[in-house]
Amino acid sequence: MSVAGSLVDSMRQEVCGAGFGRKGETIEKWAQILGLSEQQVRRQIKGDRTDRTDRTNQQYKDWTTTIFQIKKRPPQDAGEISTEDAARIAALNGLIPEEAMRVPRSTFDRIARQMGLTKTQRKIWRFQAEYPNQAHHFDASTSKFLYVHRKEGNEYVLRAHRPAKHYKNKPLPEDRVRPWIYGLVDDHSGYHVARYTMAQGESLSDSLLFLAYAWAEVGIPERLFADQGVLKRGLPSADLIARLGVDLPQMMPYAKEGHGKIERPWRTCWQSFEKQFFAVDDWEKFEIRESELNGMLGNYLKDRYNKMPHRFERDITREQAWRRINLRGGLVKIPENALATVARRERRKVDPDSTLEYKGRVYEVKGLYEAWVKVYEGVFEDRLVVEEEKTGQKYEVKKFRPLALDEFKASPKTAHQRAVEEGRGLQITKLLYEGRGTKEEGREKVVNMPIREQEAAPLEDPFDVTVYPNIQEAMKDLVEIVGTWIHPEQRSQIEELIRESGLKKEFVRELGMQLFEAKERKRKAM
Numbered sequence: 001m002s003v004a005g006s007l008v009d010s011m012r013q014e015v016c017g018a019g020f021g022r023k024g025e026t027i028e029k030w031a032q033i034l035g036l037s038e039q040q041v042r043r044q045i046k047g048d049r050t051d052r053t054d055r056t057n058q059q060y061k062d063w064t065t066t067i068f069q070i071k072k073r074p075p076q077d078a079g080e081i082s083t084e085d086a087a088r089i090a091a092l093n094g095l096i097p098e099e100a101m102r103v104p105r106s107t108f109d110r111i112a113r114q115m116g117l118t119k120t121q122r123k124i125w126r127f128q129a130e131y132p133n134q135a136h137h138f139d140a141s142t143s144k145f146l147y148v149h150r151k152e153g154n155e156y157v158l159r160a161h162r163p164a165k166h167y168k169n170k171p172l173p174e175d176r177v178r179p180w181i182y183g184l185v186d187d188h189s190g191y192h193v194a195r196y197t198m199a200q201g202e203s204l205s206d207s208l209l210f211l212a213y214a215w216a217e218v219g220i221p222e223r224l225f226a227d228q229g230v231l232k233r234g235l236p237s238a239d240l241i242a243r244l245g246v247d248l249p250q251m252m253p254y255a256k257e258g259h260g261k262i263e264r265p266w267r268t269c270w271q272s273f274e275k276q277f278f279a280v281d282d283w284e285k286f287e288i289r290e291s292e293l294n295g296m297l298g299n300y301l302k303d304r305y306n307k308m309p310h311r312f313e314r315d316i317t318r319e320q321a322w323r324r325i326n327l328r329g330g331l332v333k334i335p336e337n338a339l340a341t342v343a344r345r346e347r348r349k350v351d352p353d354s355t356l357e358y359k360g361r362v363y364e365v366k367g368l369y370e371a372w373v374k375v376y377e378g379v380f381e382d383r384l385v386v387e388e389e390k391t392g393q394k395y396e397v398k399k400f401r402p403l404a405l406d407e408f409k410a411s412p413k414t415a416h417q418r419a420v421e422e423g424r425g426l427q428i429t430k431l432l433y434e435g436r437g438t439k440e441e442g443r444e445k446v447v448n449m450p451i452r453e454q455e456a457a458p459l460e461d462p463f464d465v466t467v468y469p470n471i472q473e474a475m476k477d478l479v480e481i482v483g484t485w486i487h488p489e490q491r492s493q494i495e496e497l498i499r500e501s502g503l504k505k506e507f508v509r510e511l512g513m514q515l516f517e518a519k520e521r522k523r524k525a526m
Contacts (some may be wrong), residue, residue, distance in 0.1 A: 003034065003044050012045045063100045064111040066090050068118075074278040075162040078145060081275045083108055089279045128312060129187040132325040133332075136184055136221040138211070138231060140202045141267065143179040145274045148198060149287060150174050156198045156290045160277045176200055179293075181270050182210035186218060187225075189321035190311055192269050192301050193217055196294050204234040205379060212339055218322070219331025223247040236342045236379055243341070244334065273300050340383070341461040343376040348386070356386070356397075363397040376463060385463045394465040468503040471495055477505075481512030484519060 011030050018026045027045075031038045070086040081089070083105045090096045112118050129135045149159040151174050158179060180202060183194040193214040197206050207230055224246050231237050232248060241248050273296075280286050288296075306319045313321065325331050350356045354369040358377075365373070365386055373386040373395075387394045468474040475495065479486060486494065494511070501507035 003036075007034075008044050011041065015045060060103070060107070060111055061115070063090075063096050063103070064108045064115065064117070066095050067108055068112050070095075070279055074145075074275050077163045078278065079271060079275065081279065082272050085272060085276055086279075089276065131328060132186055132188045132191075132322050133219050133221045133328075135187040135223040135225060136218075137187060138182075138184050138207075138224060138226045139267075140180055140182045140207065140210075140229065143181055143196070143274065144271065145277065146179045146293075148173040148175070148177055148179060152289075157287050158290065158293060159285070159287055160274075160283050179290075180206070182207065182214075183267075183270065184211070184214040184218070186221075186322055189324075190318045191218065191306055191322035192318075194270055194297060194301060196290065196297065198290060202230055204230045204237055207231045207234075208237055208240065208339060208342060208379070212334055215334040219325065220244055220334055221246060223249065225249070236344055240338065240342050244338065269301075269305055270297075273297060273305075337461070339380045340378065341463065342379040343383075343463065344379060346375050346377070347389075348373055348375050350386070358384070365395050365397050368393075368395050378463065383463045385465060392469055396465055466505055468505060468508070471498060471503065474498050474503055474505075474508050478508050478512045478515075481509065482515045482519065 014030075015023055015026050027038050027041050030036075031041050034041070036044075067083060067086045067090055070089055071080045071083065074081065087096070087101060087105065087108065091098060091101050109118065144163055145160050146158045147161050148156045150157050156174065156177070156179075177198045177200050180197050180199050181194055182197060183192065185192055195210055195213060197210070199206055211231075224241060226232050226248070232250075238248060277283055277286055277288075306322075307317050310316050310318055310321045346358070348356045348358060350365050350368055350371050350373055352370045354365050354367075355362050356365060356373070356375070357363075358375055363384065368386070368388060372389045374389060376383075376385045376387065378384070384397050385394055386397055468477075475491070475498070478494065478498075497511065498508060
């Protein structure tokens with residue numbers, strides 16, 4: 001039964017104006033007047049609502065169909081291009097008019113759901129840090145859609161390929177290297193930093209190089225979340241992260257639900273970036289250089305992804321949320337020499353001739369022999385230092401060169417050897433328990449040799465042999481240089497000066513000589 005438009009308007013006006021709990025009575029009244037069911041009355045009231053015209057607008061449906069055709073251009077198992085990027089690609093290629101870009105993307109998604117073009121996805125719960133750089137998330141994955149096609153000079157050229165579930169179905173890469181993408185996400189803002197690296201697999205050196213690159217841009221966090229990869233398993237990387245004051249908490253291995261906060265946000269980012277290559281014509285022959293790929297990725301993060309709304313605070317972008325770091329005094333960049341202090345550590349024995357063998361080479365340790373040591377080898381620089389396990393003293397090493405047949409080389413005498421030689425020159429004529437000699441008279445001839453001990457304390461730079469491990473060791477050397485006991489009041493002032501110098505050995509030597517000269521001048525003036 002058709003109802004006149006004037007009656008429909010009257011019904012709609014009366015039902016909308018009815019008070020709380022009275023709408024049902026109003027609908028029942030109109031049903032009795034018109035001889036219709038209540039459901040038919042409700043249908044008549046809702047049938048002409050203008051705020052639902054976009055659902056029946058054929059033009060909107062055509063635009064949505066075109067956009068979702070582009071979304072679904074990637075092959076099976078590759079996922080879909082985002083609605084935003086698909087719409088931009090459609091407009092860029094003239095497949096939809098520019099006016100379509102003024103339509104909210106949520107409208108296209110809603111129409112697509114009604115047309116049955118979308119897939120359902122399980123809801124994901126997220127938490128958020130309280131401020132920028134409170135926590136970062138790190139992860140590395142091999143690219144799902146790109147592979148190394150060939151090499152031109154010192155640069156690799158990449159192509160897109162159909163996603164494969166097994167490596168045996170993937171194209172054989174040039175030099176057997178694959179594109180790896182390293183990513184870092186600030187937990188508070190969702191700000192992303194990422195970069196491609198061509199390598200045979202995830203490595204400790206590539207992970208640390210990327211961390212240095214990312215932290216130079218966004219600063220050092222208080223906490224770093226990472227999976228059970230090489231970054232967490234590697235002792236050099238864990239040592240560097242700890243010395244930078246960053247907490248690296250342990251997580252349950254292979255627990256994807258608890259680990260999803262690390263991987264999901266940035267994986268969505270780079271997969272969205274890569275899927276655009278499937279939109280070009282004849283995408284299987286499309287090529288891009290490694291430098292161009294990283295350049296495009298940087299522009300994508302800077303101009304597109306980090307400019308997107310914050311996931312919770314929709315009125316600001318990810319970048320604006322991250323810039324709140326200025327409210328906490330600004331970011332703390334990683335020191336420039338941080339990678340130079342990354343070291344591998346192994347245990348070795350120094351032979352009686354002051355040599356040790358390390359990785360097939362023989363090295364000489366000046367001033368040390370017959371001792372167990374820890375060998376620190378630089379990961380990124382050609383540096384080698386040994387630390388004596390017993391005392392904690394560090395020694396520089398150099399490649400060993402054996403002496404020629406008639407060549408002789410003098411080495412500094414040890415404290416034991418000096419004591420033996422000096423003891424031979426002593427004039428001792430009295431013995432204990434003989435004549436009138438006393439125990440006290442014999443004790444006056446004993447030579448007191450200073451004993452130097454050093455604790456094995458961690459240094460900011462494992463290769464730095466110019467500083468003391470602690471203030472106690474510095475004061476021991478100072479007292480030895482001055483040659484006298486230091487008053488407690490003067491000692492506290494001296495310790496403060498040494499701490500301000502950074503426990504530098506050169507400063508302690510110069511200060512000790514100044515105190516020694518002052519003591520000598522005072523003694524001569526008396």
